[in-house]
Amino acid sequence: MTDNKTFILKGGRVVDPAGKIDAIMDVGVSDGKIVNAQSIRGAEEINVSGKVITPGLIDVHVHLRDPGQTASETMASGTMAAAAGGFTTVVSMPNTKPVADSTGTIDNIRRKISESAVIKVLPSGAMTKGLAGEEMSAIGSLHSAGIVALTDDGKCIQNHSLMRNIVRYAKSFQLPIMDHCEEYSLVNGGVMHEGVWSTLLGMTGIASASEELIVDRNIIIARDEDWKIHCQHISARESVEKLRAAQANGIKISAEATPHHICFTDEEIKHFDSDFKMNPPLRAEDDRLALIEGLKDGTISIIASDHAPHTHTSKLVEFDYAPFGVVGLETSLSVCLTMLYHSGEMSLSSVIEKMTCNPAEFLGIDAGTLREGAAADITVIDLDWEYTVDKSKFKSLSRNTPFHGMKVKGKVAATICDGKFVYIAE
Amino acid sequence: MDFNWTKKDLLSIYDLTAEEIVCILDTAEEFKKVCQRNVKKVPALRGKTVVNFFVEPSTRTRVSFELAEQRLSADIINIQANGSSLQKGETLLDTVKNIEALQADIIVMRHSAPGSHNLIANETSCGVINAGDGAHSHPTQALLDIFTIREKKGDLKGLKVSIIGDIRHSRVARSNIWGLLKLGADVTIAGPSTLVPREFESIGIKVCHNLKDALENADVVNLLRIQHERQNAGYFPSTDEYAKIFGLNHNSVKYLKPDALVMHPGPINRNVELSSDIADGAQSVILEQVTNGLAVRMAVLFLIAGCLNK
DSSP, X not given: OTTOSEEEEEEEEEEEGGGTEEEEEEEEEETTEEEOGGGGTTSEEEEOTTSEEEEOEEEEEEOOOTTTOTTTOOHHHHHHHHHHTTEEEEEEOSOSSSOSOSHHHHHHHHHHHHHXXXXXXXXXXXXXXXXXXXXXXXXXXXXXXXXXXXXOTTSOOOOHHHHHHHHHHHHHTTOOEEXXXXXXXXXXXXXXXXXXXXXXXXXXXXXHHHHHHHHHHHHHHHHHHTOOEEEOSOOOHHHHHHHHHHHHTTOOEXXXXXXXXXXXXXXXXXXXXXXXXXXXXXXXXXXXXHHHHHHHHTSSOEEOOOBOOOOHHHHSSOGGGSOSOBOOTTTHHHHHIIIIIITTSSXXXXXXXXXXXXXXXXXXXXXXXXXXXXXXXXXXXXXXXEEEOOGGGOSSSOOOOSOTTOEEEEEEEEEEETTEEEEEOO | OOOOXXXXXXXXXXXXXXXXXXXXXXXXXXXXXXXXXXXXXXOTTTTOEEEEEESSOOSHHHHHHHHXXXXXXXXXXXXXXXXHHHHTTOOHHHHHHHHHHTTOOEEEEEESSTTHHHHXXXXXXXXXXEXXXXXXXXXXXXXXXXXXXXXXXXXXXXOEEEEESOOTTOHHHHHHHHHHHHTTOEEEEESOTTTSOGGGGGGTOEEESOHHHHHTTOSEEXXXXXXXXXXXXXXXXXXXXXXXXXXXXXXXXXXSOTTOEEEOOSOOOBTTTBOHHHHTXXXXXXXXXXXXXXXXXXXXXXXXXXXXXX
């Protein structure tokens, strides 16, 4: 059934927030596009009754590690992991080796995409050369080379004047900015959230204020430049409050939250397991609840995994020395359905919109919709499939997940990209 | 003593029950008697190999462990890593696997990174004893402090213990706090608010920033070393100011009860956190702490070796 060019997904519950649809209906696919099921009557029918049909999921924050760190992930393994997680479009982060700060590297990434990606990968480009936060990269040329957004993810430009100029310059090309919000002087070698647990464990903390300060900085720049700045992987309650107030004033500032930040708190660190070490760090319970509140009221419009593969060897060291980051593509949807939908916090449609039309709208791309004529990027979800996360089954080359052993409910049954089945659950 | 010790590792006081702490203290009492004999050596660890693996430099703790091991008749290897093999790219776990391959029985490790012992304890069959991991934990120091308090004051229940100084960066403080709480003591921490985090209130101890409040009514005061590097990092303006406002000296000693114990884990910054006359005075038990450290470390080594035999 994987090579059908024309088929009908029959009897599923279609949840398409872009079209404000939540109904039992058939979806037609022909030549890689969504078509009216009536128009292809007689085509092969695939029974998906009891399943949920959504637009292919979009993740705006993914580290594919290719080129340069292919022991932890490759274009092929990373996109297979994405497909297994229900994603048909991901935005790759520019902290590859070399850094995606030149047209040559973007061309190289695009060649790798065409050779081995099983889903759509949209590269982002670095704001500054080498992610050093000092000199503006060739933003206009990167735009011509096909990047969809600018980010120094993992790093944060500390010079506010430079940041303002980059936002101003990026606006000429309508390139959205995605910023990792971290004021360095309040980090000072920190490895976890600064709070009760860092105090009890004697570990150096990363203050919430380091995020809040840069969120504030970004709000000011977005206001003054009237341009889109997206705050990546927001972790602190204070940040959510600042964003909420800014958005109420019409400022073009948006934010994403990750599944791990809505699931865990800093208490996990007491076991010194580096699979719980990421930046920004897991914060306190009131922060976690504020993120969920922010997702519910729309302050946080996007869910992103911040999929950050690291080899077992690199993670199996002293907590202080382990690299920041966890994988997330293959657990994102299941964790979000468990934590946000099955828990009763949010409707299915409002969870799905944060993984489909909202990221598409932010990027300004034609995706995240089941409208007729759109690309046939479709995720088939079994809402009631309960299972235990088992990292040994991951498609990703890396296993650094905090979700191993967690019981979740809701799973991707199949992923269709441009009308082609790229993943079918076993 | 009918308590049965079952842990192969001593990682932190937080992991111990009150019964386990008392078991170590009772065992240490026996070894203290051994240390007072003419012949100070027993064959308890004969044929056992103990590796003192110090990734962070140490003199006091290393010497104390080494002597404890010698008195128990263990074979001893000292590795002063200073990150040497680690700098060549060998991971901590690989180094530990190499030590294990030499059929070592117990690894006594000091490391600057919190939780390093938890990492290795899970991956080796050797017993692991934490001789300090960053600002996280230093269980044998807390055990010897508590041993000293118990010897002088008896039961710790309801005893008022004040720990004064750089709590934020102190593994000694963190270990003492958990141990004292588990034995029912009433704990106060004191010093400037930059060095004494309020977050400790969440575990039921008193946080104060006024020396008088910490000294009055205290049965025990434990003063911690003030490191000059903290001044450079902006935690307080100068050691001179610290000494004047938070040091135990001829001005502040008047608040101290006459029978209160004065303790310090060493090395002392004389006339910073503690003035010389008090450090050497009648209320000071600082050198007894050092003596007791030997007995406590012998007890820990003995209990863990016994557990590995099973």
